[in-house]
Amino acid sequence: MKYISTRGNAPAKTFTEILLGGLAPDGGLYLPEQYPQVTRAELDAWRKLSYADLAFAVLSKFATDIPAADLKAIVTKTYTAGVYCNGRADSPAEDITPLRTLEPGVHILELSNGPTLAFKDMAMQLLGNLFEYALDKQHAELNILGATSGDTGSAAEYAMRGKRGIRVFMLSPIGKMSGFQRAQMYSLQDPNIFNIAINGFFDDAQDLVKAVSNDHAYKATHKIGTVNSINWGRVSAQIVYYFKGYFAATQSNDEQVAFSVPSGNFGNICAGHIARMMGLPIGQLILATNENDVLDEFFTTGAYKPRNTSHTYETSSPSMDISKASNFERFVFDLVGRDGAKVREFWGKVDKGGSFDIKDTAYWEALPKFHFSSGKSTHYDRIKTIQGMWEEYGVMVDTHTADGIKVGMEQRRPNLPLICLETALPAKFEETIVEALGRLPERPAAMEGIEKLPQRCVEMDADVVKLKAFITAHV
Numbered sequence: 270m271k272y273i274s275t276r277g278n279a280p281a282k283t284f285t286e287i288l289l290g291g292l293a294p295d296g297g298l299y300l301p302e303q304y305p306q307v308t309r310a311e312l313d314a315w316r317k318l319s320y321a322d323l324a325f326a327v328l329s330k331f332a333t334d335i336p337a338a339d340l341k342a343i344v345t346k347t348y349t350a351g352v353y354c355n356g357r358a359d360s361p362a363e364d365i366t367p368l369r370t371l372e373p374g375v376h377i378l379e380l381s382n383g384p385t386l387a388f389k390d391m392a393m394q395l396l397g398n399l400f401e402y403a404l405d406k407q408h409a410e411l412n413i414l415g416a417t418s419g420d421t422g423s424a425a426e427y428a429m430r431g432k433r434g435i436r437v438f439m440l441s442p443i444g445k446m447s448g449f450q451r452a453q454m455y456s457l458q459d460p461n462i463f464n465i466a467i468n469g470f471f472d473d474a475q476d477l478v479k480a481v482s483n484d485h486a487y488k489a490t491h492k493i494g495t496v497n498s499i500n501w502g503r504v505s506a507q508i509v510y511y512f513k514g515y516f517a518a519t520q521s522n523d524e525q526v527a528f529s530v531p532s533g534n535f536g537n538i539c540a541g542h543i544a545r546m547m548g549l550p551i552g553q554l555i556l557a558t559n560e561n562d563v564l565d566e567f568f569t570t571g572a573y574k575p576r577n578t579s580h581t582y583e584t585s586s587p588s589m590d591i592s593k594a595s596n597f598e599r600f601v602f603d604l605v606g607r608d609g610a611k612v613r614e615f616w617g618k619v620d621k622g623g624s625f626d627i628k629d630t631a632y633w634e635a636l637p638k639f640h641f642s643s644g645k646s647t648h649y650d651r652i653k654t655i656q657g658m659w660e661e662y663g664v665m666v667d668t669h670t671a672d673g674i675k676v677g678m679e680q681r682r683p684n685l686p687l688i689c690l691e692t693a694l695p696a697k698f699e700e701t702i703v704e705a706l707g708r709l710p711e712r713p714a715a716m717e718g719i720e721k722l723p724q725r726c727v728e729m730d731a732d733v734v735k736l737k738a739f740i741t742a743h744v
């Protein structure tokens with residue numbers, strides 16, 4: 270299996286060759302040359318597999334340059350009840366992603382029982398083990414530099430802590446995260462994790478990361494890498510739970526289902542699109558946005574108009590506060606019949622701050638065959654959904670999952686079982702839960718009182734010279 274760039278101008282690479290990198294040299298994103306197909310016999314056999322065995326079966330089709338025994342060992346070590354045991358006390362941890370049925374035909378797929386209580390752990394934990402394996406083989410080291418406003422940074426740190434050959438330098442804006450988020454990250458005492466609190470906003474932290482990454486000489490000598498959501502390893506790991514959720518919600522492989530996905534960077538739902546392209550019987554992929562609705566706008570009007578940070582709203586589902594969806598380019602590559610020149614043309618505009626519109630093209634006619642629906646949700650909708658779920662089913666959901674449920678219920682086709690992806694636990698977003706329900710969400714036992722643990726972090730001005738000096742001193 271080789272990987273090609275969405276912009277059509279980069280040499281094909283293997284899974285391990287693209288694992289540690291980011292963008293392709295032509296600025297595009299990597300995708301398989303063609304999607305591996307899953308036969309009916311395979312689907313029938315996969316239905317009975319444990320999560321780790323299913324992950325092995327799915328990922329074997331993508332990571333063809335990792336010896337089977339090694340890949341098997343990596344997924345077995347990753348997808349254990351011990352790693353994914355943070356969920357509510359009534360969730361069977363050995364399922365890894367338990368399916369909670371609200372009523373016949375309406376389900377929640379729990380993806381947030383990992384160490385940081387968000388679905389990003391599903392892929393990031395695997396990535397940590399894949400990175401360690403690949404670096405060991407190459408006798409190499411990697412210094413991961415990132416900026417976070419919450420979820421991604423903590424998921425990366427919990428995945429990379431204690432890993433050989435890897436250090437994490439994670440920038441976060443001082444005072445802009447919740448006490449819980451801060452405690453989750455800053456209480457890590459692993460010597461390979463460096464939390465750097467930046468005097469400024471998230472954008473200032475992000476700019477520092479870009480400044481270091483654009484210094485190609487520094488980046489090369491200091492082996493700087495990233496783990497952002499365009500990483501192919503992350504997308505491929507997310508494909509697995511679409512299969513798992515499908516099997517859990519159906520009796521046979523003749524049935525179709527709908528998935529509803531709270532979306533920001535289009536990473537999660539991109540995995541669903543790929544699962545469908547592989548042959549998983551998904552009848553409908555429902556994309557939910559919050560008030561930051563560029564993706565809903567595309568699927569309803571054909572115009573993709575990314576916005577800049579000053580036009581991105583701060584909402585109560587903050588992990589979806591994104592107005593430029595990096596993984597969306599992967600879907601558009603398929604939509605335009607894998608025409609790299611067309612993607613170059615579109616993203617030539619996007620990269621200059623512009624937009625594109627497919628309304629009057631054949632691509633708009635082609636869109637329905639990808640089975641997407643979309644909708645948006647507002648703060649009011651989230652509150653109402655959180656209340657409704659609690660009153661009707663006694664189930665507490667977080668704000669992002671609520672966006673997905675609201676849009677999923679609106680957009681679902683009759684007779685198609687609906688699987689709403691849970692992307693975080695309510696414990697991560699206490700403030701909005703209290704606003705909706707007048708009570709605090711339950712916290713997994715392991716997280717009780719983490720705000721009281723000693724915290725370890727350095728404070729720094731938003732100054733690239735100081736940041737480089739710090740990294741240089743610690744590698």
Ligand SMILES: *Cc1c(COP(=O)(O)O)cnc(C)c1O
Binds near residue numbers: 421532692
């Ligand atoms: C990252 C995140 C999302 C958005 O996922 P994408 O892959 O960026 O579309 C939604 N909800 C939560 C809780 C997240 O952390």
